[in-house]
Amino acid sequence: MISTVPDVIFKTRVRDESIGGDNPFRWQDVSTDDIFKSKTIVVLALPGAYTPTCSSKHLPGYAAKYQALLDQGVDEVYCLSVNDAFVMFQWSKHLDITTVKMLPDGNGDFTRAMGMLVKKENLGFGSRSWRYSMVVKDKMIVKLFSEPGQIDNCPDDPFTVSDVDTLLDYLKHKN
Secondary structure, eight states, X not given: OOSBOOXXXXXXXXXXXTTOSSOXXXXXXXXXXXXXXXXXXXXXXXXXXXXHHIIIIIHHHHHHTHHHHHHTTOOEEEEEESSOHHHHHHHHHHHTOOSSEEEXXXXXXXXXXXXXEEEOGGGTOOEEEOOEEEEEETTEEEEEEEOXXXXXXXXXOOOSSSSHHHHHHXXXXXX
8 A cells, every 4th residue: 555645737727717707627636645745634535526425425424524634634625536627626515525525536546646546437427536545644645434345337336434534533542
């Protein structure tokens, strides 16, 4: 297992009122350093926006306990998926997520370098992220909660250890 987060560039969209019009967003490259350097970050990584477990449990759970995570010394919480910036933005709007930051890994570069890219061709998804969460401090992976049974074309969608309660329990008892 790797001990530091991979160095990649995320292709994001940010609001820029100077653009005007109906779509005041511009592309912005965000590096791993921009997100993780000198900070404590929680990442929840999931197979796909709008998918059942991701939309009903995984992301909403972290959003509901966002403040509790910050209270444990976390600087920010990111939701990562192998989806593009447009899909991630619309999904957060659909779920009314305003706290957790969406992190599009459209090409799967970060996910691949983490060793978490799996085929989900059995569902017509192509390549996606295996479900996991992690605590990262200054780019070092402090704790990784990867769902058991990581394989290509997994017939089910395990969700037993990457939930917010497991991660919060770890943060509360790590000292």
